[in-house]
Amino acid sequence: PQPVVAVVGRPNVGKSTLVNRIIGRRQAVVEDVPGVTRDRVPYDAQWNGRRFTVVDTGGWEPDARDRAAAIAAQAEIAVQTADVVVFVVDATIGATDMDEKAVRMLRRSAKPVILVANKADNQAVELEATSLWSLGLGEPHPISALHGRGSGDLLDAILAAM
Ligand code: GDP
Ligand code: MG
Secondary structure, eight states: OOEEEEEEEEESHHHHHHHHHTTTTTOOOOSSSSOOOOOEEEEEEETTTEEEEEEEOOOOTOSSHHHHHHHHHHHHHHHHOOOHHHHEEETTTOHHHHHHHHHHHHHHTTTTEEEEEEEEOHHHHHHEEEEEEGSSSOOOEOOOTTTTTTTHHHHHHHHHHH
């Protein structure tokens, strides 16, 4: 079986856009409005001749009685069944309380985590992304999933972590 890479993070940070960038097609559903419930969706991907599965996650259940629990449950299953976790943060917003909570869960999982600072569409945001070192997940990888900036370096890092 090929390695599994789970893409997790808050709603609207650009997880599905990143998945589309990784698989090279627009197949994962990108939403302007957060709050759309989706399952964990696996896609075949390859980079430098290595095949892997990349899993897009929704992780948002707006009508759940316990919203936080629903988010955590979705993300945790994806994380636990992955070989490598890609944790996406919105670099234009920075780390939020929900990001901090996710980091605690990621730590407990003991999986290799790659921290992605998405929406770094320009150098100014890219520089701000260095503040994400504070999350304690190592080096932030600034990318623009929308425009492709930094995605090659990110894929190299993902492969190195497999
Ligand atoms: P998800 O909820 O985490 O899956 O986020 P989506 O992939 O659906 O994207 C949410 C919104 O952010 C959409 O409007 C995307 O076009 C936008 N977006 C995603 N990546 C980027 C990026 O790198 N730069 C900018 N400026 N917008 C982005
Ligand atoms: Mg999505």
